[in-house]
Amino acid sequence: MSLDRPVAPNPYDLLPRVPSFSVTSTDVTDGAPLDDDQVAATGNTSPQLSWSGAPEGTQSYVVTCFDPDAPTPSGFWHWVLVDLPADVTSLDTGAASATLPGKAFHVRNDGGEKGFMGAAPPEGDMSHRYFFVVHAVSEPSLGVDDSASPAVVSFNLAFKTLARAIIHGTYQH
Template sequence: MTLDRPVTPDPYPLLPAVPSFDVTSTDVTDGRPLDDAQVNAGGDTSPQLSWSGAPEGTQSYVVTCFDPDAPTVSGFWHWVAVDLPADVTSLEAGAGADDDALPAGAFHVRNDGGGKGFMGAAPPPGDQVHRYYFVVHAVSEPTLGVDGDVSPAVVGFNLAFKTLGRAILHGTYQH
């Protein structure tokens, strides 16, 4: 059964405009299907990410993975890693396993599946193709000012006021 609904817009152009910078991955190719490792049933392994060219004044980063195509009003947050130090410009595959896999001082907030870490793609069987936006947010403060008990929505609210730039890479998946 395919759910009949319109395609959700790319959410990032709907936010206040900020400069972009570069993000690449050895595991995700922009606009292409995700590898099995990034799928919930295939391993739940966060992809390798590297970024460069963040705006001057960047003091920390937040890395997120968001699926706007989930059959909910609010989409689905698969990964939110907060307070990555400004001198960190890459994460190895699997860094989303838990807080211990992140650089010192960084932490996860709960994803929409209930865990603190990366949750791989898991759209409903037969649903449309889903997009998974891996985004590195350059932050103007050394910390975002939240703790690990907040929701991804609270992280997003704080990012609205502290984001200097955004690097975006997206993969796709259909079950």
């Protein structure tokens, strides 16, 4: 069976436009291959992220990692971290496995776990893109609980996102 298919568009280009702010990482270089630490089979560790310049009125953050290139119609959610307090502007490497600040929590990724799942494209498939996104949220809580799906989180973000900061890495197995 062949997995040949067109490259999916950048999913954030398909959402309502919002301002951007800055996100950097010591572990992810924008547009470059991911380090082994961010690959499921060799590290499975969430990357360090730091952000600045979120707009006034930001009351919390949501951090996600999404792969639009998975061979599914809905892509693949690798990480969904909800309700980070507004005074948090960085996450250390491996933060997805540590005690989270404030009332922050994970919802299940598409691998079925609450936390980060590293890159794991099918062997021989095209290069996949992993969009690490920090969403500045207009409310102190997104209004979902830890049983929400990534799609429900994303739906709520459509109405409560003030700005987005995006960095993406790639990986090909």
